Amino acid sequence: MSNELEKDGAAVQSVDRALSVLALLARHGDLGVSELAAELGVHRSTAFRLVMTLEMHDLVEQTADRGKYRLGVGVIRLAGATTARLDVVQESRAIGERLAAAVGETVNVAILDRDEALYVDQMAGPSALQAYNWAGRRVALHATSNGKVLLAHAPAGRLKELAAGPLRSFTERTVTDVRRLGEELDGVRARGYAIAVDELEIGLTAVAAPVFNVEGVVVASMSVSGPTFRLPAERLPEVAGQVMAAAERISSRLGWHGNENGRPLTA
Structure with a gap:
């Protein structure tokens, strides 16, 4: 037991030192291994191992003279992911509130987070009394309109990759057949929106459309969701048009204006 605690303590200490290396490079710019070792109060070999590990993940890189290190492109990617998420939330809030008021139902914004959809913002319409707060919740990609x-x-x-394991069935309406799901995704790309009726929960219907960034890559999805009895089949085309229009406005604010054919670009 004591050996396990010692190993855990050593691992935590290594993580703390690695984060300290990043903080030192952010503060001072280029630093050599000896300088990092002195700042950390560790042996030069320890500092070298920390730097090598960080370099493997592109979090640090050697400078031109190869004698010192600086922050790497991996840090930029991590910061960019956070910035992109904040940009989507910021640019979608007012548009989402107008959409929620117009449709009368709940509007959600979601992003792809590994093999799930992560809901990052929610706007409730006047009909959505005491709406469930989806913000911060992760849901299955195959069973939701945003996920699709x-x-x-x-x-x-x-x-x-998703189909490597069995797809979970949430209701009898959940699509768990990979071939059928693939065909449905083809339809989503063709018509510009996705629908999920009673697939995650019985009595819940949602319609979603993609949000593109300046490079034409889908960075988020916006949906309208509500009770199935308030979003019947005959109403879905109208709601889908409203959702797509709102998503296009957000995409425009993020710098996307479509390619030369006016069609969205995909990842």
């Missing part, structure tokens, strides 16, 4: 949009525009191979 994100999966339809995900990099090639994502569906295959």
